[in-house]
Amino acid sequence: MTKPRTEGANLPADKLAELYRTMRLIRDFEESMIKFQKAGELPGPVHLCIGQEAVATGICDHLDDTDYIASTHRGHGHFIAKGGDPALMMAEVFGRVDGICQGKGGSMHAADFSKGILGANGIVAGGVGLATGAAYACQLAGKGQVSVVFFGDGAAAQGVISEALNVASLWKLPLLLVCENNGYSEFSPYNTVNAGEIADRGAAFKVPSIQVDGNDMVTMWRTARTAVERARAGEGPTLIEAQTYRHRGHVEYEDTFLTKPYRSEEEVEAWKAKDPLPRFRDYLVSGELVPSEDLDAIDADTASIIRNAADFARNSPWPEPGDALKHMF
Amino acid sequence: MTKPRTEGANLPADKLAELYRTMRLIRDFEESMIKFQKAGELPGPVHLCIGQEAVATGICDHLDDTDYIASTHRGHGHFIAKGGDPALMMAEVFGRVDGICQGKGGSMHAADFSKGILGANGIVAGGVGLATGAAYACQLAGKGQVSVVFFGDGAAAQGVISEALNVASLWKLPLLLVCENNGYSEFSPYNTVNAGEIADRGAAFKVPSIQVDGNDMVTMWRTARTAVERARAGEGPTLIEAQTYRHRGHVEYEDTFLTKPYRSEEEVEAWKAKDPLPRFRDYLVSGELVPSEDLDAIDADTASIIRNAADFARNSPWPEPGDALKHMF
């Protein structure tokens, strides 16, 4: 595996602001979910990605609507970063008819095919096959599209990953395998469920593999760029292991059933100190790359987007019961 | 991965003769199968391991009846090397009631649990889970037993292999993963179905991995010894990639349906020149390790065992039709 060095950014200010905006929007969406879940407004479970926003943002910034992503149960960030409408996802998580899946999927299945979002997934590593197949389609189409699969460190233990590494390498598919290593597979710490390092698993299949600080927005973005360019140029797949952390629990209601803690307060605090959002903000402001007023304006804007999304979701009606019978074929 | 050096053997003559005997017995069994298949005496398909005998022999020589093996569709060699009775397997392949599975399994399912032979397998990589579970049982029992799974280079692409590498490494299971790389997955050459080298896939999971000349009886034996000792000592799994070749087709009747060749005559001839059986014999005789008369006597003995096995199989009755309903629970 290779490990990219953190470099000074020479990205234009508007690009930096855009990346900040995406992260902020994801964060606001997720924080609203905490509230709605507590208030009992969400019918089903939600898995939040607070603390991991830089990964989705850094990868998806290089993608167009004609590129594909397959996501996980922790998929809100990917959906938003790939250009999905937060209001449509919000209504979906509320189970309403104006949801992106008309209330049929919920958080774990939010998808927007018009944006190349093949969907969140309730099956760990379930997106791997989908994205690999989409990568095959991209290759057949010959237009330089790429396909990305996000998966967790827990998912890395699933055999389908090695199957995908093998076939993507042999076929030189335009596929990015992006592992968000947040240190836990549900409640199991990394080293109890993964032998060795995930980024080491690509080499044996001749897949270039990179281990990157997933909380470092700029490095993440650069790493993604290289991999996407490689894929678009027909040079094949890349495995990226982004090291990050989830601030929230595995699932929002976990306190109701866990009888003992599975990680220490200190560990959580230590990672919160590395929160990618304030870190990126500091970097932008202290480096005088984007004025803090601009970032404040973004904050205000994303907050209002999420407020509106929540209104939209809450005001959307429930689906018609009989619609349960539609959409099988 | 590591590659063992071929060393001069300082094995006692009786051990060397024993290894020769096992290889010879497998070879004779398989050659009889060619004949019986051609004569239409076998109801189902057979996959022969001629050319690969040293692998089964070298591994299983280190195992007792209380150790476990899980085999493949090409499983006759493993069965014999692990101490299974060739006559009982022969009758099984003939579909007769005296077969080791009373005619219910055939070649692809020959098993003898009393000898720790968990069975051949019609599912590529199907033995991986079985052997891993048996290794868990061995560990629980704490008596130093080990478990071995044989699989092919084609099977190496199956995700379950990486799942087993991961869990066996984490749990330090007494498991040997033995890949018989004979260069083909059915009719697909190695490099069309495998990216990189199989023996490289263990390292990422911290599983010691060895690539070995599977046609070199002594080196194979030594390599196996190290791995088995490691496992018995509680030090965990080993991945062994044994490079070898099958002289016969993928399946005995393949000429009846293949419309074009999938490998060259020259390639086959080149590998036949490296046939492990004459090679080992030469080594024994030219090195004056075992007198050729002793080997001739072994040849005569194994030939008669197989002749008797064939008589036993042929004379065994068909099962009672109604027995088809037995043995489910």
Next chain:
Amino acid sequence: MARKRLMHAIHEAFVEEMERDERVVIFGEDVEISLFGDTAGLADRFGQMRVRNTPICENVMTGMAAGAAAAGYRPVCHLMFGNFIYTGFDAIANQVSKLRYMTAGQIKLPLVYFAVYGGGRSASAQHSDVMYPALMNLGGIKVAVPGTPADAKGLLKSAIRDDSPVVFLITGGRTGAAGEVPDGEHLVPLGEADIKHEGTDVTLVAMSGMVAPALVAAQELAKEGVSVELVDPRCVVPLDEDAILRSVCKTGRLVIVDEARDMCSAASHISAIAADKAFESLKAPIRRVTVPDVAIPYAPVLEKHILPNKDTIAEAVRAVVNYRKQ
């Protein structure tokens, strides 16, 4: 007797069987911390060798259960949600269901696959399936589907002691109504139905999560003067055909409630058995109250629409009872 929640009853069964037989081991994702409470505390009590967290790797896990069983242990492979049975289906369908048969009975496979399944919790399509129809068709695998805490405990203990592979399925996670559970050793044999409500007008077969609403329906119908016999098979493999047929021969009418999708459901199969073997007695069409052939939706209003409930059950029973040959 004491009232206990289903998960509590399950937990007791695990503890008792692990105490009783040290060959009983449990492995699966996060079994140490325990999502549903069923395995909570077992690792502390029995050690991490016997109660062992696995990585997420259903393919090898399902096969490992077979290997460990073949090598002398009595593993419980905890698969968390029933849908993950599909993820590990290869070893279940291609190895476990056939290994004993293919080897002419050489081997016993005393193993249990454990999972929580079914809908009603807005857990969506990938966490709400009912997968016993696929398992029933495999042959070689027993399938227990208890509907009460007492049956859950008694069947799980039998499943762990059974020498054949058993898939043990329960609904509902930590919730699930409480019920009386006998104290001390309590075994329910696999394959023996239980009459949950006696009656003479119509046989209602219901299992697992459908027993409770079926019982309510039976009680409500009693007030209308309809006498329902509620038969709970408790296992779908082996299926207690005799008990079902006995009841149908008595009542002449049959309704089957099954949370499975309709096509090739347990309900279909039970209906087929009755249409063959109790034809003579039948006074009315056999009705199935099942889930339509769709995936399970997220929104509660949608999910509610497709899952059987006491009213749809009662309605089907009334239709059958009121049926008159045209």
Next chain:
Amino acid sequence: MARKRLMHAIHEAFVEEMERDERVVIFGEDVEISLFGDTAGLADRFGQMRVRNTPICENVMTGMAAGAAAAGYRPVCHLMFGNFIYTGFDAIANQVSKLRYMTAGQIKLPLVYFAVYGGGRSASAQHSDVMYPALMNLGGIKVAVPGTPADAKGLLKSAIRDDSPVVFLITGGRTGAAGEVPDGEHLVPLGEADIKHEGTDVTLVAMSGMVAPALVAAQELAKEGVSVELVDPRCVVPLDEDAILRSVCKTGRLVIVDEARDMCSAASHISAIAADKAFESLKAPIRRVTVPDVAIPYAPVLEKHILPNKDTIAEAVRAVVNYRKQ
């Protein structure tokens, strides 16, 4: 019209559809060289990008079909033997059968899983299963089970053109009897039964490999004066219930032949439909001629004992026709 073997008809369908639509691609293990002859020569003709050998990796392959379909292609994922559907079952059951529904119809999944299945060749338990019952219960997946070369061609062409996932299953490998296949464009709609033999005394439903022996049985029974109506549903999903019920209402008797194991078989489900919707017309019990709930054995004598054949079919028909209420 020309007589062709089943595999030849299949091959023609592949060629025609690949000519017609360049989005049609085929991938699977050794599809280039072709084990069964069905895909022989296609790689030379259409190039290795469209006819592509895969490594052995059913888990990712089945998912890839969904991804390629979602991204605009019409993939045929060749799974060789039906049992390997179990190996790749996760994506089929957890993704493909639900993706369209979960996303409220956002996406079409025009893909075909192709496999050869069933017994009768001493290929043993792991190469001889009949797996459509499990598929039928998933919802969301169409399942074509042609019994003649003409139906195979016509259904495969429809399957490739269909916007839903279809599992396409044929029996028997390179063998299989020849039959007349119409020249030129020949399409059979998915979900439309075919009356293979008209009759008035009893309805016999048979599909796939069971059509041929059922037809022989019908012809033999005709000589005995028993008039059999042989209905071949050709697809088990969608199932042409109307055609089956129409026939049962006419004949008043029903026998179903199915090579699946009995529990939750297609036969069970068809029986259940009739016991519900054609109850009024039934003059006799509904009989199923299926495979007992065991794995498929190796020895020919054992295999023969459990597979339906013309004699066991005829016997079941006679029993139903001779049935008199006690």
